[in-house]
Amino acid sequence: MPHTKILRVVCALIIHNNKVLVARRAAGQNHAGQWEFPGGKIKDLEKPEAAIVREIREELALVVQPIKRLSPVTHDYETFCIELTGFICSIKSGTLNLIDHDEIQWMNPAKEAQAPLLPPDRMIWEEFRVYYNNHSASKSS
Numbered sequence: 001m002p003h004t005k006i007l008r009v010v011c012a013l014i015i016h017n018n019k020v021l022v023a024r025r026a027a028g029q030n031h032a033g034q035w036e037f038p039g040g041k042i043k044d045l046e047k048p049e050a051a052i053v054r055e056i057r058e059e060l061a062l063v064v065q066p067i068k069r070l071s072p073v074t075h076d077y078e079t080f081c082i083e084l085t086g087f088i089c090s091i092k093s094g095t096l097n098l099i100d101h102d103e104i105q106w107m108n109p110a111k112e113a114q115a116p117l118l119p120p121d122r123m124i125w126e127e128f129r130v131y132y133n134n135h136s137a138s139k140s141s
Helices: 048-060 119-140
Strands: 006-016 019-025 039-041 062-069 073-076 081-094 101-107
Touching: 006 048, 006 062, 006 119, 039 048, 048 062, 048 081, 073 119, 081 119
Parallel strands: 006 081
Antiparallel strands: 006 019, 006 039, 019 101, 062 081, 073 081
16 A cells, blocks of 8 residues: 655765665664665655765764765555665764664675665665666776
8 A cells, every 4th residue: 555655764874995884774663674775754844865965964974975866766665655766875984883773784786785774775775786786897998
């Protein structure tokens, strides 16, 4: 059954040393124990680019620079629907500190997802891999 309210959320595919950060949601949160790209809800009147910078600062104590916006994906959970927009980001400053997550993993974009990602994050990962592999191939030729 479709939901009338769609939550607009953003996530960051943070690249460092040719790997991408994924984080596991801590106990007590929706989808606890599940893996995702960090991010969160876009506030009213907030631009998605500003939301991703704010969310990563709040969740991981990092300052990131959005590099590329990926296509939004929509996913219908049992009680709500989200529109998730991913941003490929680099780290500008800060020291990684897990605030909303209890574990991280660095995934290789040349391979299938090495963590069991939530469904919308899996869709974002697939678009990212196509972009990353095409971008990497053009840089090495």
